[in-house]
Amino acid sequence: MAERLEAKHKGGTLAARKIEYAETEDPVELAYARGWTDGLPVTPPTDERVIAMLKGTTRRPGDIVGKIPPFLAECTIEKVAINAVMAGCKPEYMPVLLAAIEAALEPVFTLHGVLATTYFSSPIIVVNGPIAKKIGMNSGINVLGQGNRANSTIGRALNLIVLNVGGGRPGEADRSTLGAPSKYTLCFAEDESDPEWEPLSVARGLPRGASAVTLFQGHGPEAFVDQKSRTPEGLTRSFALSLVKMGHDRLTQSARALLVLSPEHYAIYKEGRWDRKRIERALYEATIRPGSELIAGKDGVGEGIPASRANEMVPKFHEDGLMVVRAGGPAGLFSAILPGWLAGRNRQELQLVTKEIKS
Amino acid sequence: MTTWMRDPTAETSPVKRARRAPPKSLEGLTIGLFDIGKTRTPEFLDRVEQRFNEKGLKTRRVGKPTNAKVATPENLQKISSEVDVVLIGLSD
Numbered sequence: 258m259a260e261r262l263e264a265k266h267k268g269g270t271l272a273a274r275k276i277e278y279a280e281t282e283d284p285v286e287l288a289y290a291r292g293w294t295d296g297l298p299v300t301p302p303t304d305e306r307v308i309a310m311l312k313g314t315t316r317r318p319g320d321i322v323g324k325i326p327p328f329l330a331e332c333t334i335e336k337v338a339i340n341a342v343m344a345g346c347k348p349e350y351m352p353v354l355l356a357a358i359e360a361a362l363e364p365v366f367t368l369h370g371v372l373a374t375t376y377f378s379s380p381i382i383v384v385n386g387p388i389a390k391k392i393g394m395n396s397g398i399n400v401l402g403q404g405n406r407a408n409s410t411i412g413r414a415l416n417l418i419v420l421n422v423g424g425g426r427p428g429e430a431d432r433s434t435l436g437a438p439s440k441y442t443l444c445f446a447e448d449e450s451d452p453e454w455e456p457l458s459v460a461r462g463l464p465r466g467a468s469a470v471t472l473f474q475g476h477g478p479e480a481f482v483d484q485k486s487r488t489p490e491g492l493t494r495s496f497a498l499s500l501v502k503m504g505h506d507r508l509t510q511s512a513r514a515l516l517v518l519s520p521e522h523y524a525i526y527k528e529g530r531w532d533r534k535r536i537e538r539a540l541y542e543a544t545i546r547p548g549s550e551l552i553a554g555k556d557g558v559g560e561g562i563p564a565s566r567a568n569e570m571v572p573k574f575h576e577d578g579l580m581v582v583r584a585g586g587p588a589g590l591f592s593a594i595l596p597g598w599l600a601g602r603n604r605q606e607l608q609l610v611t612k613e614i615k616s
Numbered sequence: 617m618t619t620w621m622r623d624p625t626a627e628t629s630p631v632k633r634a635r636r637a638p639p640k641s642l643e644g645l646t647i648g649l650f651d652i653g654k655t656r657t658p659e660f661l662d663r664v665e666q667r668f669n670e671k672g673l674k675t676r677r678v679g680k681p682t683n684a685k686v687a688t689p690e691n692l693q694k695i696s697s698e699v700d701v702v703l704i705g706l707s708d
Contacts, residue, residue, distance in 0.1 A: 274627055275620035284621055293624055301621045330626030339624040421624040 264304035271307060272319060273335055288343070293421055295413065295441055299343035310338035313348030314355060315616040322355065323362040325423035326369035327430035332358070332422045337414075340421055344414035349392050350407055352614050353470060357382050357415050357444075360472040360610040367474070367607050370600060372425045377437040377476035378598035381515070382412050382444035383582055385458035386468030388614055389446035396446040398586035401478050401517065401593060412442030437476040443595075448520070448583045455533045457582050461611040468614040473515055473580075474600075474607065478593035479503070483522070489529035492522060493536070496592070497543035501573050503596045507551040507561035509571050513578040513597035513609070516540070519585035522592050536581055544573035575604050639701060642673050648699030651679030664703070678702065 278287050284301035288294055300306065311318055311334070318335040325332045334355075341354055361368045361380050371378050384394055395405035403409065419425040427433070433440070449456050458469035481499050486492040496516065504512055518526075518536075526536055548569040553561030562571060578601065585592070600607050639645060647668060649661045657679075665675045678695045680687040687695075695702065 271622060273622040273624075276623050277618045277620045279618055287621075302624060303619075303621050307622050325626075328626065328628070330628065332626075335622075336624065336626075339622050343624055417624070422626050424626065424628075 260305040260309055264308055268304035268308070270318070271304060271335060272333070273307075273339055292426070293343065293417075295416060295420065297441070299417070300345055302339040302342040306342040307335070307338050310342050310346065310348050310351065311335065313338075313341075313351030316355070322358050325358075325362070325418060326425065327372060328424040330422050330424065332418065336422050337418065340417045341410075341414045343421075344417050345406065345410040346414050347392070347406070347410075350411050350414075352616050353382075353384060353388060353392065353407075353468075354411050354414050356470045356612045356614040357411065357472060358418065360470055360612040361415060363610045363612075365606065365608040366472055366610045367600070368419070369430075370607075371474045371598060372419055372423075373430050373432055374598060374600065375432050375434045376599050377433065377435060377439075377596075378474045379437070379440040379443070379476065380412070380415055381439065381473045381475045381477075381595060382415065383457055383471045383473065383515070384411075384444065384446045384469070384614075385449065385456045385463075385471070386466065386614070388468035389449075394446035396448040396584045400445045400584040400586070401443070408444050408446070409442055412444030415444075416440065416442065439476045443475075443477070445584055448585070451523075451527070451583075453527070453532070454523075454583055457580065458611055460533055460580070461609070463611060463613055469611055470614060471609055471611040473513070473595065473609050474598040475513075475515060475595045477595035478517065479596060481516075481592045481594055482590070484590040487525060489526050489531045489536075489539070492525050493539045493543050496540055497573075500540065500544050500579070500594065501546065503573070503594060504599065505560050507553070507558070508599075509551065509562060509573055510575055510578070511599045511602040513574065513580070513601045515595040515597070516579065516581045517585065517593040517595060518581050518583050519589060519592045520583075520587050521590045523583055533581055537579055540579050540581075541572065541574055541576060544579075545570050546573070547571070575601075577604075580609070642701065644674075645700035646674045646676055646698070648676055648678040648695055648702040650695075650702050650704040651677065652704065653680055653682045 285298050288299050316334045320334045322332045392407045394407045425431050457471050459465050463469050483495040486495045548566040548571045551562045552564050651657045668675050676699050
């Protein structure tokens with residue numbers, strides 16, 4: 258009732274135009290008919306809900322967050338709130354969503370390209386810091402799957418904003434050949450339960466204790482299974498066997514990757530006193546192979562590197578191309594690879610972006 | 617009573633959903649002749665179909681079983697997969 262009264266009085270302060278419908282019409286169906294959804298139902302953005310959502314941020318409804326590709330339409334805080342309502346967010350998710358939008362709009366994130374590519378990629382959001390627990394995000398069992406409201410809806414809201422404000426529609430600006438389920442949403446929190454582990458946001462330059470989002474252009478997950486390796490060295494070589502296959506065995510120095518390291522695999526590294534830097538460096542080195550094995554045309558397979566590189570040792574990744582995130586349930590010697598966008602070959606032009614979450 | 621929700625888009629399109637533009641020409645398209653289930657509709661559509669066919673246009677008879685009920689989604693999906701445009705009218 259309080260929300261309804263507030264909407265009655267404050268509704269007039271909202272700037273977005275009203276889309277009227279008769280009492281006999283179903284607003285969920287209306288949203289479908291207007292092309293406002295990702296294919297799943299949306300929560301109708303009524304004045305009550307939008308006003309409640311705006312309480313999740315200290316920023317003013319008319320402030321501009323940025324221009325959303327592909328059509329570079331200005332996006333206000335109010336439009337963010339409307340799409341957040343539709344995605345199913347709670348007001349307290351707003352600071353995370355706003356930081357994610359700002360990260361996605363950094364030129365080095367190349368959001369337009371991520372949308373328009375024929376590849377599988379879309380923004381993947383990793384959340385670090387105290388806000389993850391505060392808003393109830395999942396970093397544990399089924400972390401990359403369904404079921405957690407914050408994980409599910411924050412990522413979805415970002416994609417709905419690209420769809421609705423930016424006008425990025427599949428088959429139009431979105432030219433993905435096959436797409437991926439992760440294009441609906443892929444957002445999760447890192448497991449920071451081990452104080453010895455350096456969180457992703459800290460590795461990317463933020464102080465410990467700061468809340469942050471890191472955006473990565475990727476898709477997934479791809480499964481990694483090793484139930485028998487028991488040493489850090491063996492596990493690293495095992496990871497390398499799968500990592501080099503990402504995209505194609507002979508594709509090199511193109512896509513980055515996020516490796517989602519599960520607790521049971523992490524325990525093997527922890528027992529050997531390996532920290533993030535050592536793991537990432539060892540994985541980079543373990544995925545360097547003789548160029549002669551990767552030559553285009555070898556064994557009748559057209560894909561590969563030029564024959565002129567046959568005598569080089571060729572890395573799968575750029576030196577900064579592989580990052581580890583800790584997440585997952587306590588049981589299961591499985592980890593996950595989140596492959597990055599192939600355009601990662603333009604190493605300087607395309608990067609992960611980390612933003613501190615403010616308000 | 618009307619109610620409303622707020623527009624989530626950049627508001628570059630009209631408030632009302634735009635109609636699909638009609639095709640510039642019917643040549644090469646399959647025209648669905650929609651039988652809404654009213655009495656003597658077949659006789660009327662026979663004549664319409666004859667006129668279209670005389671012009672060399674392709675037709676296909678589609679429809680719903682009864683005028684008393686709206687077409688079901690399956691019904692509409694089947695029609696949209698079979699024809700390019702639909703000719704439909706009210707009659708009494």
